[in-house]
Amino acid sequence: MALNTQPNLARPDDFYEALIDMHRDLDDAQSQSANAQLILLLANHIGDHATLIEAMQHAREGAADVSVRGAQAHSLAA
Structure with a gap:
């Protein structure tokens, strides 16, 4: 099962x-x-292990991106 990363919520x-x-x-x-x-x-x-692993990788990358953007914003404000 491939991870769907496109908007897919009927009522987000x-x-x-x-x-x-x-x-x-x-x-x-x-x-x-x-x-x-x-x-x-x-x-x-x-239920699909590979899909869950892929989702965890995306989530971790997204969290790392937030940390980088936060650090950049902090350095710009200083």
């Missing part, structure tokens, strides 16, 4: 709102636990 704004609502009134530990449980549920739903 509604999904984002529901995701934010999922975290409402949770402390940091509960929020992290909810994220982990959601990830594991979706991983189980996908």
